[in-house]
Amino acid sequence: MPQAAEPLVFAATCDLAGHVRGKGFPEADLAKRLRRGIGFTGSNIMMSAFGPIYETPFGTQGDLMLVPDPSTRVDVPFEGSASERFYLGDLKTTEGDHWEFCPRHFLRCALDALHALTGMTLKAAFEQEFVYTGVEERPSATYALDAFRRQDRFGELFLGAVRAAGAVPDSFLPEYGARQYEVTVGPSIGLRAADEAVIVREMARAVAWRLGHRAIFAPMLTPDGIGNGTHIHFSLVDGNGAPALHDPSGQHELSQAGVHFAAGILRHLPTLAAITAPSAASYYRLTPNRWAPTTVDLGVRDRGAALRVCPVFAAEGAADVAGQFNLEYRVADATASPYLALGAVVWAGLEGIRAQLPLPEPNGARPLPASLDAALRELAADEAARGWFGGAFHDVYLQFKRSELAQLGHATPADVCRRYAEVY
Numbered sequence: 001m002p003q004a005a006e007p008l009v010f011a012a013t014c015d016l017a018g019h020v021r022g023k024g025f026p027e028a029d030l031a032k033r034l035r036r037g038i039g040f041t042g043s044n045i046m047m048s049a050f051g052p053i054y055e056t057p058f059g060t061q062g063d064l065m066l067v068p069d070p071s072t073r074v075d076v077p078f079e080g081s082a083s084e085r086f087y088l089g090d091l092k093t094t095e096g097d098h099w100e101f102c103p104r105h106f107l108r109c110a111l112d113a114l115h116a117l118t119g120m121t122l123k124a125a126f127e128q129e130f131v132y133t134g135v136e137e138r139p140s141a142t143y144a145l146d147a148f149r150r151q152d153r154f155g156e157l158f159l160g161a162v163r164a165a166g167a168v169p170d171s172f173l174p175e176y177g178a179r180q181y182e183v184t185v186g187p188s189i190g191l192r193a194a195d196e197a198v199i200v201r202e203m204a205r206a207v208a209w210r211l212g213h214r215a216i217f218a219p220m221l222t223p224d225g226i227g228n229g230t231h232i233h234f235s236l237v238d239g240n241g242a243p244a245l246h247d248p249s250g251q252h253e254l255s256q257a258g259v260h261f262a263a264g265i266l267r268h269l270p271t272l273a274a275i276t277a278p279s280a281a282s283y284y285r286l287t288p289n290r291w292a293p294t295t296v297d298l299g300v301r302d303r304g305a306a307l308r309v310c311p312v313f314a315a316e317g318a319a320d321v322a323g324q325f326n327l328e329y330r331v332a333d334a335t336a337s338p339y340l341a342l343g344a345v346v347w348a349g350l351e352g353i354r355a356q357l358p359l360p361e362p363n364g365a366r367p368l369p370a371s372l373d374a375a376l377r378e379l380a381a382d383e384a385a386r387g388w389f390g391g392a393f394h395d396v397y398l399q400f401k402r403s404e405l406a407q408l409g410h411a412t413p414a415d416v417c418r419r420y421a422e423v424y
């Protein structure tokens, strides 16, 4: 062993597959790398959920820069092991312009468009479920103190890492499924909310790995198991930072903008599924009796709904009701890049505001797509969604996801779940 260790930093994006990928460099070069980034190529964005590049329109040509964003800095020390030191960043051309296929820029464009039209921005927090393999499977572990105890130091180390990485832990609990846990963090504005979703996932993996285990975020580990959802809580915030989703006299207590925003999401929900629940395994989760959505609906305090009006806790007084008030988008899981998922939700909501859409009648709610293939057909046919991406990215995303499906071929449902559980 040499005496001297060279501190390394990793620059990453959370890509079309929802994987966190990038390159490392000596920390000594950080100032230069923050300016210039590190080399990347178009086809890197086509690395599949399972690893290989199956198809790529970019070929072997072209150079890009993955430029770390200083606001995403993670530098979390671990006793007896290397620090977790990474940045999330943007894919740019060698001229320094945002690359049109950058997932993080997709979200930035959606937020910019929302702001340009309404003066508002979005506050959001991701609630994430996963299976921690460091505990044995036991009956009746559901929400049990005993299941909480048995994860031992994982939870404390995990939440400590989350806080050290700059997010604010809110809760950590044993969920309904065997070995299933859930983590929530406080809300953040705009891009930062998606950055934190990525960081929280990586901190779970970082701690689990150091303990000799895994945190598995795949939507379903077996076709008849319990789903791991990634629920996106969000609200609108006006130009002064004041809550803008709540109106006590509005429909479901939603402000006028909130009604339209929710209506836009519901209008485009089958399309959104292709982006927010974007794996073959996602559709085993979106089935009845799992507290996961199956239809295009808005529910008030209903955890079966696709879009849920969440409760506010008024017991301490009504002062902060508007601040607490939020919607929860539940048709999402961790096979989606948080940048694409949140970006698509914002784009769809914005469509609702633009067209001043009313909420649909609650009766006769349409079913959600029953498979990724069906969801991709919705996305392909949605002209508005083509505009969200810009035409070329729309095509590339469809090609990316279709090649993932083709690769699975006629795999059995159990095999599909197993393959995603290996990699998420």
Ligand code: GLU
Pocket: 129, 226, 227, 228, 229, 230, 285, 290, 291, 292, 303, 330
């Ligand atoms: N596990 C459920 C899902 O797949 C959610 C349970 C809950 O309401 O937290 O979305």
Ligand code: MG
Pocket: 129, 175, 182
């Ligand atoms: Mg939960």
